[in-house]
Amino acid sequence: MASHAAARGDTFPKLLVRNARDFAARPAMRHKDLGIWQSWTWAETLDIVRAYAMGLSRLGLKRGETIAIVGANRPKLYWSILAAQTLGAIPVPVYADAVADEIAYVLKHADARFAAVEDQEQIDKIQSVQDRLPHLEWMFYDEPRGLRDYDHTRLRAMDDLIADGRQAFLDDARLGAWLDSEIAATQGSDPSIILYTSGTTGTSKGVVLSGERSIAAATDTVGFDHLNEFDVALAYLPLAWVGDHYLNFAQGMVAGFCMACPENADTAMADLREIGPSFYFAPPRTLEALLTRVMIRMEDASAIKRKLFHYFIGVARRYGERILNGESVPLKGRVLYWIGNLLVYGPLKNVLGFTRVRTAYTAGEAIGPDLFAFYRSIGLNLKQLYGQTEAFLYVTCQPDGAIYSDTVGPAAPHVDIRIDDNGEVLFKSPGMFTGYFKDEAKTAEALTPDGYVKTGDAGYFDDKTGQLKIIDRAKDVGKLTNGTLFAPKYIENKLKFFPNIREAVAYGDGRGFVTVMLNIDLTAVGSWAERNNVSYASYQELAGHPLVYDMLEKNVAEVNKALAADKMMAGAQVRRFLILHKELDADDGEVTRTQKVRRGFVAERYAPLITALYDGSHEADISTEVTFEDGRKGVLSARVKIRGVKTEPVPATMGKAA
Amino acid sequence: MRAPDDTPQTRAGEVLLSVEDVSLAFGGVKAINGVSFDIRKGEIRAIIGPNGAGKTSMLNVINGFYQPQQGRIHFKGKTRSKMRPHDAADGGIARTFQNVALFRGMSALDNIMAGRTLKMKVNFFWQLLRYGPAMREEIEHRRVVEEIIDFLKIQEIRRTPVGRLPYGLQKRVELGRALAMEPELLLLDEPMAGMNLEEKEDMSRFILDVNDHFGTTIALIEHDMGVVMDLSDRVVVLDHGIKIADGTPDEVKRNPAVIDAYFGVAH
Numbered sequence: 054m055a056s057h058a059a060a061r062g063d064t065f066p067k068l069l070v071r072n073a074r075d076f077a078a079r080p081a082m083r084h085k086d087l088g089i090w091q092s093w094t095w096a097e098t099l100d101i102v103r104a105y106a107m108g109l110s111r112l113g114l115k116r117g118e119t120i121a122i123v124g125a126n127r128p129k130l131y132w133s134i135l136a137a138q139t140l141g142a143i144p145v146p147v148y149a150d151a152v153a154d155e156i157a158y159v160l161k162h163a164d165a166r167f168a169a170v171e172d173q174e175q176i177d178k179i180q181s182v183q184d185r186l187p188h189l190e191w192m193f194y195d196e197p198r199g200l201r202d203y204d205h206t207r208l209r210a211m212d213d214l215i216a217d218g219r220q221a222f223l224d225d226a227r228l229g230a231w232l233d234s235e236i237a238a239t240q241g242s243d244p245s246i247i248l249y250t251s252g253t254t255g256t257s258k259g260v261v262l263s264g265e266r267s268i269a270a271a272t273d274t275v276g277f278d279h280l281n282e283f284d285v286a287l288a289y290l291p292l293a294w295v296g297d298h299y300l301n302f303a304q305g306m307v308a309g310f311c312m313a314c315p316e317n318a319d320t321a322m323a324d325l326r327e328i329g330p331s332f333y334f335a336p337p338r339t340l341e342a343l344l345t346r347v348m349i350r351m352e353d354a355s356a357i358k359r360k361l362f363h364y365f366i367g368v369a370r371r372y373g374e375r376i377l378n379g380e381s382v383p384l385k386g387r388v389l390y391w392i393g394n395l396l397v398y399g400p401l402k403n404v405l406g407f408t409r410v411r412t413a414y415t416a417g418e419a420i421g422p423d424l425f426a427f428y429r430s431i432g433l434n435l436k437q438l439y440g441q442t443e444a445f446l447y448v449t450c451q452p453d454g455a456i457y458s459d460t461v462g463p464a465a466p467h468v469d470i471r472i473d474d475n476g477e478v479l480f481k482s483p484g485m486f487t488g489y490f491k492d493e494a495k496t497a498e499a500l501t502p503d504g505y506v507k508t509g510d511a512g513y514f515d516d517k518t519g520q521l522k523i524i525d526r527a528k529d530v531g532k533l534t535n536g537t538l539f540a541p542k543y544i545e546n547k548l549k550f551f552p553n554i555r556e557a558v559a560y561g562d563g564r565g566f567v568t569v570m571l572n573i574d575l576t577a578v579g580s581w582a583e584r585n586n587v588s589y590a591s592y593q594e595l596a597g598h599p600l601v602y603d604m605l606e607k608n609v610a611e612v613n614k615a616l617a618a619d620k621m622m623a624g625a626q627v628r629r630f631l632i633l634h635k636e637l638d639a640d641d642g643e644v645t646r647t648q649k650v651r652r653g654f655v656a657e658r659y660a661p662l663i664t665a666l667y668d669g670s671h672e673a674d675i676s677t678e679v680t681f682e683d684g685r686k687g688v689l690s691a692r693v694k695i696r697g698v699k700t701e702p703v704p705a706t707m708g709k710a711a
Numbered sequence: 712m713r714a715p716d717d718t719p720q721t722r723a724g725e726v727l728l729s730v731e732d733v734s735l736a737f738g739g740v741k742a743i744n745g746v747s748f749d750i751r752k753g754e755i756r757a758i759i760g761p762n763g764a765g766k767t768s769m770l771n772v773i774n775g776f777y778q779p780q781q782g783r784i785h786f787k788g789k790t791r792s793k794m795r796p797h798d799a800a801d802g803g804i805a806r807t808f809q810n811v812a813l814f815r816g817m818s819a820l821d822n823i824m825a826g827r828t829l830k831m832k833v834n835f836f837w838q839l840l841r842y843g844p845a846m847r848e849e850i851e852h853r854r855v856v857e858e859i860i861d862f863l864k865i866q867e868i869r870r871t872p873v874g875r876l877p878y879g880l881q882k883r884v885e886l887g888r889a890l891a892m893e894p895e896l897l898l899l900d901e902p903m904a905g906m907n908l909e910e911k912e913d914m915s916r917f918i919l920d921v922n923d924h925f926g927t928t929i930a931l932i933e934h935d936m937g938v939v940m941d942l943s944d945r946v947v948v949l950d951h952g953i954k955i956a957d958g959t960p961d962e963v964k965r966n967p968a969v970i971d972a973y974f975g976v977a978h
Contacts, residue, residue, distance in 0.1 A: 087857035088869065198862070199920055319867035683912070 063241025064264035066102075066139040068306045070236060073099035076282045076309040084128045085316035085324055093128065095309065098135075103232055105136035105211070107218030109167070110232075112191055112209075116141035119163045119247065123147045123156065123179070124171025126288040126314045129195040129211050131302065133169035134246070138264075139232070141239050145247045145259070146293035148646045149175070150639070152684060155257075157182035159249050163259060163490065164188050169211065172196035176203070181684075241265030247490050248295050250442050259490030260295075260442045270445050270484025271303040273466040277450065278412045282309035284331045285409075289321040294647065299446040299484075300334050300414070325406030333413040337420040338648065340435075342576070343405060344427060345552055349580050365393035366430075373398075373430030378454055398431040407433050414438050414450070416461070417647065419523075419542075421550035425458035437461045439523060443499065443506050444468075445484030449521045460520035470521065471505060477527040478512045479505040511540075529652065531562025537624030539567065541652065544625065547615055551608045552577040556637050558650055559627070560663060566628040568666040570659065571605060572596075572636050578604075593634045593691055602696055605632060609698045617701035626700040629666050631673075633659070634691035640680045665695055724752030726785070727896060727928050728773065733782030735768055735952075742768040743779065744952040750896065755922055756930045757943035757960075761972055764949040766932045767809060770898050773930070774799040774806050800829055803895035807885045807902060809932075815874035819884045822873055823859055826891025827852045859887045862924070863917060879910035886917065890925070897921065899931040903938055911935065915942055940964065948972070 062068040072081065077096040084091050093101070114120060120137045122144050124130050134144040145163045147156055149171065156178055160168065166188050170176055176192060183189065193211045194200060200208070222228055245264035249257040274280075288301040305312045310332070315324040335343075351362050372386035382390075402408050413428075413435045420437065428435045438450035439461035448470065451462035464470045468482040485506055488496040499507055511530050512523040524530070525542040533539050541559040548557040548569065556572035573596050581604070582589060589595040613626040637643040637650060643658065644650050656663055658677060665673035676690035729749035735742045743765045750756045758766045771777040773784070775794030784791050787802055805826070813822050830852065831838070837845035860866055863883050868876060873884050882902060889897055902918065903911045915938055921927050933939050939946060940960040948956040948963055950972040956963050963969055 087854065087861055088866070089857075198924070201923065316866045317864070323867070323870075681909075 063268060064138065064239040064243075065135060065245060065268070065303075065306050066236045066239050068268065069095075069099055069102060069135060069139075072306065072309045079282050079309065080311040081305075081309075082128045082131065083311060083313040083328070085314075085320070085327075088316075090313075090327070092311075098132070101215060102132050102135045102139060103229075104215045104218035104222065105132055106139040106235075107221050107228060107232060108214030108216075109136055109142075109218075110140055110235075111217060111221060112167070112214070114140055114142050114167055116238075117143070117243075118167075119143045119145050119165045121145050121147055121156075121160050121163065121165040121168040121170075122292065123149065123151075123168060123175045124195065124292065125149045125318060126290075126292050126297070127171060127195055128314055130169060130171065130292060131288075131312070131314075133193070133211070134302070137169075138239065138245060139236055141235065141243065143244045143247055145249070146298070147249070148291050148293045150291075150646065151178075152640060152680070153178040153182045157185045158256065159259075160186050160189060163247060163249075166190050168192045170194050173199040173203075176200065176208070239264065241268070244487065246298065248293065248298060248442050258492060258495055260486045261488050261490050262445050262484070263487050266484050266487070267299075267303050267445055268307060269467075270447060270482065271299065271307040273483060274447055274450070275304055275308045277452070277466055278332070280304060280308040280310060280332060280412075284308065284310035284411075285328060286310065286312055286332045286334075287315065287321070287325050287328050287330045287406075288312045289315050289318075289325070290334065290336075291646070295440075295442040295446055296334060296416075300332070303445075304332075322406070326404065327406075329406060329409040331409050331411050333407070333410045335413070335415055336417040336647075337415050337424065338418065340415060340420070340428060341424055341552075344424060345574070345576055347401065347405075348552075349576065352580070352584075362397055365389075365397040366427075368393050369398060369430035369432075370426065373432065374426060377429055377432060377434065378456070394432065401431060402433065410434065412436070416440060418649075419546040420458060421546075422458040423550070429456065438465070439521060440465075441508060443486045443508075444480060444482045445486065447484070448478075448480050448482060448508070451520070455518070455520070457515075457518055457520060460515050460518055460522050462520050464521075469505075472513060473501075473507075475527065476511040476513065476530070478508045478510050478521065478523070480508065481505050529562075533561055533567070533625060534563065534565050535624065538622065539625050540622070543622065544569070544612065544616065544627065545650075547612045548608065551611075553581070553605060554608060556644075556650060558637075558652055558655055560652075560656065560666070561625060564667060567625050568663075569609070569627050569630045570655070570662065570666075571630060571632050573601060573605070573632060575636075592636065593689075596632045596634055597691070597694060602632065602694065605630070606696055606698055613698065613700050617703065623701075623703045626703075627698055628700060629695055629697050631662060631666065631693050631695045633662075634675070634693055635677070635679065635689055638679070641678075662693060662695075665693075671695055724754075726750070727752045728784070728786045730769075730772065731783045731785070733769075733772060733779045733784070735765075735772060735777055735779045741952050743772065743949075745782075746949065746952070746954045747782075748947045748954065748957055750928060750930055751945075752928055753922070753926055754928060754944040755918070755942055756928075757939045757946045758930065758932050758949065759934075759936075759939055759946060760949035763951070765952040766949055767900055768952075769949065770806065770900055770930070770932060774804050774898060800892070803892070804898065805889035805892040805894035805896075806898035807882070807889050807900060809900040809904065811878070811881045811885055813873045813881060813885055813888070816872055818870050819865060819873055819876070819880075819887070820856065820860070820869045822884055823856045823887040823891050824852065826888035827856065829892060855893075856887075856891060859890050862890075862920070863887050879906050879913075882906070882910075882914065883917070886914075886921075890921065890927075893925075894927060896928045896930065899929060899933075901932050901934065903933060903935055911938060918942060 062071050072095040078094050080092045081095040081098040082093045120142055122130050122133050137144045147159050170192055193209050195211050197210055241264045244261045245267055247259045247261050249259050286301045290297045301312045313328045315321040368389045372382050372390050375382050413433055416438045436451040436456055440446040440448045447465040449462040450465045471479045473479055509527055510523050511525055511527040512521055515522045525540040529541055531539045539561045544559045545557040548554050554571055555574035558570045561567035609627050609630050616622045616626050639646050643655050661675055662673050672692055672694045674692050676688055679687050679689050726749045731747045732745050734744050760766050772779050775796040778793040784794055833845045833848045873881055903914050922929055946960055946963045948969050955968040956966040
């Protein structure tokens with residue numbers, strides 16, 4: 054495999070040179086600007102990146118140094134990554150919506166002397182913590198707006214740098230050859246990028262990935278999904294997230310396909326439709342939000358359209374998945390599905406921007422079986438993968454034709470998986486990280502003595518399908534006082550499959566029974582309220598409404614029914630619940646930037662509520678500090694009601710089993 | 712937002728527009744009574760005052776919607792006894808309204824495009840054909856409109872009928888339409904009325920950016936004192952149609968007549 058990677062280029066700058074030669078006139082990047090899709094071919098991309106790298110080098114960026122990349126998915130930020138890599142420097146992407154403190158932590162930890170940032174907003178954030186960043190010398194910006202009056206002694210426009218580089222090439226013909234030699238000197242074993250984890254557990258760690266491993270992994274999955282230079286992907290997920298860097302950037306570089314950047318974060322849906330990507334990734338919550346929107350709009354459609362829609366969605370549910378899997382389907386089913394495709398599924402996929410998608414993945418959270426089946430039944434080839442930053446994404450992925458909603462697939466190509474004695478999933482993969490940046494202790498902790506990476510997730514291989522099934526974080530799996538197994542995420546996911554429930558946090562480890570705190574989904578519950586003449590002025594008021602409580606009580610009771618049927622989980626039914634008065638928010642540190650709940654932190658923050666959940670009281674007062682988007686703080690207080698829920702009887706034999 | 716040395720004295724250019732001894736009455740009601748003040752090039756000028764002080768009437772006089780019975784208006788070297796709406800528009804005065812006045816069934820894009828009407832030179836028949844010079848002109852106008860859309864960050868609502876938009880965004884579209892005229896003087900009638908704190912902060916940022924980026928002179932009416940004091944270079948205060956103070960925000964804040972007008976004193 055190593056020789057194979059070398060033949061194709063073992064670093065991204067080398068791949069860029071190859072792509073500019075092999076796919077010269079094919080588009081490498083698109084970006085919607087002033088309402089028009091602008092394109093850059095691979096040859097143009099190489100030209101820009103070379104000039105940019107030259108400009109950076111003249112400012113003093115050297116091999117092995119780090120450069121922070123802060124902002125949304127924009128071509129110039131991707132070029133910043135490539136230009137830095139061209140010089141052998143290491144790009145460190147930072148989440149665009151990170152607050153100043155988080156940015157300060159990453160920039161300081163990574164010793165960044167340079168930062169390539171999107172716009173004024175990011176510059177303001179960094180300048181507000183500048184006294185903590187003595188290393189930071191230069192910032193480059195993409196969007197000049199509002200920056201005219203800023204002190205430019207340590208600030209440059211990226212366009213200036215690129216122009217500067219171009220001029221340098223003109224002034225001294227030898228520089229071109231020098232830059233070629235710099236590209237040739239990039240080493241596959243050197244760090245290619247440092248991705249900071251979102252930090253579900255405490256402060257984030259810098260995951261160091263090498264060029265040759267990144268490219269080896271991407272080469273495997275590009276082959277697995279038959280991606281080529283004619284594919285298109287929309288880069289709408291955070292640039293600093295491993296998913297975007299792998300699926301769009303790394304795979305795009307390896308396969309030579311085009312990466313399209315949306316106009317801005319809010320236009321992604323419309324841009325998706327215009328671009329019509331052929332490779333698509335969306336986390337389950339995005340797919341859910343999409344479906345919710347479709348369903349809400351169908352409620353407003355005329356009676357005929359509504360009937361048509363529901364009839365053909367029924368047809369799709371019966372035959373769609375079987376047709377997609379290539380199983381045998383009666384002729385009547387095929388004919389009906391064909392008509393349905395003409396009238397409903399085709400137009401629907403067109404509206405959603407899925408018409409040309411050949412391969413779609415979802416990952417990150419468990420996906421509801423109904424949700425998963427819906428997309429597959431209308432003909433979207435949606436599959437699941439399981440991965441993490443330390444693996445440079447893929448650990449497992451589902452091959453076409455073997456798709457299940459509750460498993461994540463067999464090991465990806467060349468990945469070796471082992472289940473530890475305590476149920477933890479361990480793996481060795483072609484793309485696996487070389488270590489945490491400046492943290493050998495944590496690196497050693499994450500690896501087994503024989504070199505496997507500990508995922509921290511508990512799981513097992515399903516007997517029926519032979520695919521991996523993930524149940525929860527290994528350290529979160531606990532026990533109730535009566536010894537029943539308590540896997541909080543398993544319960545939370547079952548709750549979250551109800552459209553009314555946006556977020557759930559379950560408690561029970563070391564307690565007598567299980568309780569949950571819920572967040573309502575404002576879109577779904579709001580639309581329900583409108584249809585049922587329930588008036589409300591705020592999220593807080595709607596969340597505390599008795600009718601909303603009634604509705605969610607039914608949902609929780611249904612989950613209890615499902616839990617009772619599972620012999621491992623029957624004892625862990627939910628006895629009491631409450632609806633939180635505010636949405637869990639990343640700005641308050643309650644969820645990570647990738648929207649994963651930080652259970653321990655939430656428990657601390659809402660300690661009075663947890664006490665009330667267990668001491669039998671019917672309501673409790675809570676006041677919490679909230680952080681607004683601009684960083685100011687305020688206090689939010691509320692009185693939250695608590696309800697009991699009906700539980701199913703647990704068969705006596707199960708007590709013994711547990 | 713601005714460097715501390717950037718005081719009104721250094722910012723202010725020549726006088727762009729001035730009103731002199733203007734009076735306006737509706738029957739027996741004197742809305743404006745002998746008011747004089749000026750607006751200098753490049754500044755942000757606020758007109759404040761309690762309800763019924765004559766602020767909106769003053770803006771309407773400036774852009775020619777109302778015609779005063781008495782007084783003179785100097786604008787761009789010309790002195791008139793009254794402005795006419797087309798004089799104002801041709802001369803580069805654009806405005807937004809206290810109650811949003813948009814074409815509700817049209818998209819945000821089309822509404823802003825409507826602001827370009829005065830700049831369209833090709834005749835009607837070419838436009839019907841949408842060919843040749845008409846097409847070239849439309850593309851040029853569309854570019855300007857797209858720059859405004861980008862500037863105001865409303866790309867995601869480009870194709871949405873404005874009637875379906877929340878109020879804060881409608882206000883932003885209205886500002887976009889005024890900007891499409893590439894005005895020299897922009898009149899904003901309560902740009903932040905009915906907005907929440909976040910929308911107000913956004914709008915303040917846009918007003919400052921317009922002033923900074925395009926060099927547009929801005930006259931605005933606003934009730935939110937915090938906004939007025941932060942944004943404006945100079946403030947004129949009206950009460951019952953009479954000018955009671957004129958100066959920098961700090962001077963005006965300390966003026967006893969202003970304090971009386973706002974908080975009321977026993978007379």
